[in-house]
Amino acid sequence: MASIPLLARVALVVSSILATSPAFAESFKLDPRFSDANGDMVADTPSDPAKQIDPDTLIFAYTPVEDPAVYAKVWAEFIDHLAKVTGKKVQFFPVQSNAAQLEAMRAGRLHVAGFNTGSNPIAVACAGFVPFTMMASKDGEYGYEMEIITYPGAGVAKVEDIKGKKMAFTSETSNSGYKAPSALLRSQFHMEAGKDFEPVFSGKHDNSIIGVANKDYPAAAVANSVMKRMIARGVIKPEQVVSIYKSQTFPTTGYGYVYNLKPELAAKVKEAFFSFDWEGTGLQKEFKAAEPPQEKFIPISFKEHWAVVRQIDEAMGVSYACK
Structure with a gap:
């Protein structure tokens, strides 16, 4: 399922929503503390090395959709792989709510995460989240x-x-x-x-x-x-x-890292996602039941893949003002 057809299929629904909605909220924009020189709609890595972080322990959190204890086991093999590729200790953080997950990244206590579809734009705007991948089937279908x-x-x-x-x-x-x-x-x-x-x-x-x-x-x-x-x-x-x-x-949960990770470390985080072997792991067992089955990580663009979600936010009057 390619991304362009997906957006085209949703366009009619979004058009209906927009046509019958009240005045829109402001268009999507990042919090003033972030910059976006390349126009990709996500926060740039700080140019000053002193403002980049290189933590000894990476904190990872999966979106709080279900029992965190269950998902600590589901992600166990990936956590080990992430630690091996980055050379860092990695700790699974069992967040209890979307608000807690957002606040943890905004406060610098969360470095790598999967934010659910709806909270992705707010995480990008307010917490400096940089999504770069999501789950898909072996032939690239997702959603x-x-x-x-x-x-x-x-x-x-x-x-x-x-x-x-x-x-x-x-x-x-x-x-x-x-x-x-x-x-x-x-x-x-x-x-x-x-x-x-x-x-x-x-x-x-x-x-x-x-x-x-x-x-x-x-x-x-x-x-x-x-x-x-x-x-x-x-x-x-x-x-x-x-x-x-x-x-x-x-689109499904988007995975990424906090904007101020040291670039070399951010590159290793990306490498860990795209080099992970799903075969026989907790992730494969848990997510193969999806339709389409989720069996690998594919590259995504927040600007492109979350366009329809931002449109729904606009129709709903969602504000990206960070409190």
């Missing part, structure tokens, strides 16, 4: 969809049936867990949170999915990649949930 799910017997056979009921979102920084479904509900179904339905926030995709499966929420917006992995692990049964809406395809 996931936002699905609105319910449970059998909830009285929700179609999206319009959510009116008057609770709907679970994950967090306000999530693309599939909040921003995309909110924009789509407004543009396609003329439904507003707080007016037509009661929004509740679960914090994570797995919380929303389990909440629906356990009949705590009559509906929820989730990333179907997370749901498929949870079904594959037996966390929930397929018959516990019913999908009533599926979006176009979005």
